[in-house]
Amino acid sequence: xxxxxxxxxxxxxxxxxxxxxxxxxxxxxxxxxxxxxxxxxxxxxxxxxxxxxxxxxxxxxxxxxxxxxxxxxxxxxxxxxxxxxxxxxxxxxxxxxxxxxxxxxxxxxxxxxxxxxxxxxxxxxxxxxxxxxxxxxxxxxxxxxxxxxxxxxxxxxxxxxxxxxxxxxxxxxxxxxxxxxxxxxxxxxxxxxxxxxxxxxxxxxxxxxxxxxxxxxxxxxxxxxxxxxxxxxxxxxxxxxxxxxxxxxxxxxxxxxxxxxxxxxxxxxxxxxxxxxxxxxxxxxxxxxxxxxxxxxxxxxxxxxxxxxxxxxxx
Amino acid sequence: xxxxxxxxxxxxxxxxxxxxxxxxxxxxxxxxxxxxxxxxxxxxxxxxxxxxxxxxxxxxxxxxxxxxxxxxxxxxxxxxxxxxxxxxxxxxxxxxxxxxxxxx
Numbered sequence: 001x002x003x004x005x006x007x008x009x010x011x012x013x014x015x016x017x018x019x020x021x022x023x024x025x026x027x028x029x030x031x032x033x034x035x036x037x038x039x040x041x042x043x044x045x046x047x048x049x050x051x052x053x054x055x056x057x058x059x060x061x062x063x064x065x066x067x068x069x070x071x072x073x074x075x076x077x078x079x080x081x082x083x084x085x086x087x088x089x090x091x092x093x094x095x096x097x098x099x100x101x102x103x104x105x106x107x108x109x110x111x112x113x114x115x116x117x118x119x120x121x122x123x124x125x126x127x128x129x130x131x132x133x134x135x136x137x138x139x140x141x142x143x144x145x146x147x148x149x150x151x152x153x154x155x156x157x158x159x160x161x162x163x164x165x166x167x168x169x170x171x172x173x174x175x176x177x178x179x180x181x182x183x184x185x186x187x188x189x190x191x192x193x194x195x196x197x198x199x200x201x202x203x204x205x206x207x208x209x210x211x212x213x214x215x216x217x218x219x220x221x222x223x224x225x226x227x228x229x230x231x232x233x234x235x236x237x238x239x240x241x242x243x244x245x246x247x248x249x250x251x252x253x254x255x256x257x258x259x260x261x262x263x264x265x266x267x268x269x270x271x272x273x274x275x276x277x278x279x280x281x282x283x284x285x286x287x288x289x290x291x292x293x294x295x296x297x298x299x300x301x302x303x304x305x306x307x308x309x310x311x312x313x314x315x
Numbered sequence: 316x317x318x319x320x321x322x323x324x325x326x327x328x329x330x331x332x333x334x335x336x337x338x339x340x341x342x343x344x345x346x347x348x349x350x351x352x353x354x355x356x357x358x359x360x361x362x363x364x365x366x367x368x369x370x371x372x373x374x375x376x377x378x379x380x381x382x383x384x385x386x387x388x389x390x391x392x393x394x395x396x397x398x399x400x401x402x403x404x405x406x407x408x409x410x411x412x413x414x415x416x417x418x419x
Contacts, residue, residue, distance in 0.1 A: 029378050035370050036392060050377065126330050131366075182362040184321050200331060202362060214411075216404050223411040257412055281412050 004102045006052035006065065014066075018057065025053040051099045061107060068106060125193030128154065134183075134203040136173060138210050138220075139242055141267055144175030149203070153190045171203065176269025178218050181205045212240070218267045218274025225283045226250060241265040241276055248278065256282040322351070322359035332369050339368070345386040347371050 007014050010024040032039055032046040039045065055061045132151055140147075149171055152164040169188060177183070182202050189199025207215055214221040224239060234252035238245040239262070246262060258280045266274025288296065329336055340355060342348060348367050350358040360368075367389065375385045 026379060033374070033377055035374055036388065046377075129331055180363075182366065184323070184362040184365075186321055197330065202365070214404055214407055216400070221404075221408060223408070279408065279412060 001102055001105060003069075004048075004052070004100060005069070006055050009048050009052040010056065012056075014069075021053070021056050025049065025057070029053075047099070051103050054099070055103070055107070065106065125196045127190035127192040127197070127199035129199040129202060130189040131202045131204065133206050134171075134173075135206050135208050136177070137208050138213060138215065138267065140173065141177050141205075141207070142175060142242055142269075144173060146170055146172045151201070155191050156193070169201075173205075174269075176267065176272065177205050178267050179205055179207050179215060213242075213276075215267070218272065219277060220266045220274065221277045221279060223281050224278045225281050226254070228282055228284065231256070231280065231282050239278060242267075250280065254280055256280060322361060323365060324360075325355050325358050328360055328365060328368070332365060332372070334368070334372065338372070341382050342368055342371055345382045347382075347386050347389050 007016070010021060010028065012020055012024045016024075028049045029046065031037060032042045032049055034043040034046055037046070055065050130151065130153060132149065134147070134149065136145075136147070147170070148168060150166060150168045153167055154162055155165050157163050167188075169185070171183070171185065174183065182204050185201040185203065187198040188201035192198045212222055220242070222239070224237075226235070226237075230237075230250060231254045232252065234254070235250050237248055237250065239248050241262065243265065246265065248260065248262065250260070260278040260280070262276040262278065264273045265276035268274050285292075323331065325336060325339060328334065328339055334342075336355070343350060343355075343358070348360065348364040350360045350364065352358045370392075371385050371389055374380055374388055375382065378388075380388065
């Protein structure tokens with residue numbers, strides 16, 4: 001097992017006082033907290049930092065740790081013979097995995113502290129909530145489809161061992177869900193212990209990437225390629241929507257990037273239904289026949305349009 | 316078939332995320348989440364609010380913040396997330412329009 005140098009992790013000297021340790025922790029916690037950090041590996045870093053702080057902020061734990069640190073800090077760590085884990089209570093927070101093996105060797109299996117509000121785990125054995133990400137297709141979000149999901153719940157067998165139990169559930173996705181929405185399935189989380197209630201299952205909706213539509217909330221955007229003459233003369237076309245093709249009129253003299261709204265063809269439900277936006281993209285043909293070239297040439301001789309007439313002028 | 320989309324009462328929230336009712340009241344007072352219903356015993360929380368409250372508690376505990384600071388941090392995180400999403404969407408839209416490579 002690797003020896004963890006908690007002083008190094010917090011970047012403080014071994015004789016740092018409580019104030020310096022607290023300041024170092026606060027600075028690093030802000031930097032690496034998974035809820036605010038954009039750093040790579042933030043969660044891992046934060047766990048190291050909070051583990052180090054958990055030990056060094058506590059006078060007794062720190063004294064115990066300092067003794068060990070003198071014992072053997074380089075390379076592989078073995079607790080000295082006869083070492084008894086201290087049986088301290090500590091709270092590894094709610095991030096997955098808890099504290100390191102090193103921590104548990106030294107201070108014992110981490111129980112949970114009786115600090116502010118997080119303590120009831122050990123008295124009320126309500127089952128844990130489980131959170132799953134559920135990927136669905138845009139098309140299915142409108143219909144209120146049923147989907148079968150499989151997941152594992154932690155539970156205890158007759159011998160009291162922790163086992164993972166597979167569970168399969170048929171879920172009706174509410175029609176009109178949008179990305180990021182959470183669906184709560186009451187009592188479908190981990191089973192409670194004794195008479196305590198079962199936890200809940202939360203499904204977080206995520207859309208599978210769609211080859212055509214960009215999604216923003218309940219709005220959809222689709223890029224519509226048009227020929228230069230379609231943009232110039234205007235045209236009628238069929239555009240695909242999630243509820244089938246609709247007919248759209250592109251007005252004459254439309255610019256590249258023009259946005260057109262097709263009302264109520266986005267995501268969502270009923271009067272909450274979003275809109276579909278079409279963005280025109282004028283596409284040049286890859287090659288032109290002689291006759292087409294002649295027509296372009298004729299147009300260039302005929303037209304008085306000068307796209308760069310504002311160059312060099314202010315504004 | 317399971318019941319979906321159900322709201323949580325104050326009691327369910329306190330059990331689910333192991334918070335005292337007082338803490339939940341404080342979180343609501345700071346405007347971090349706004350449940351339906353007037354009085355605490357009538358409050359109904361959307362499932363999304365549960366994860367927001369969990370985040371709020373992590374920030375409060377791990378960064379040793381007071382609750383108004385948590386509320387501010389939560390607002391800023393939400394703004395940042397919204398701007399990131401919008402930025403990503405606009406980049407993709409621009410790429411589709413301009414045939415540029417999508418960078419990141």
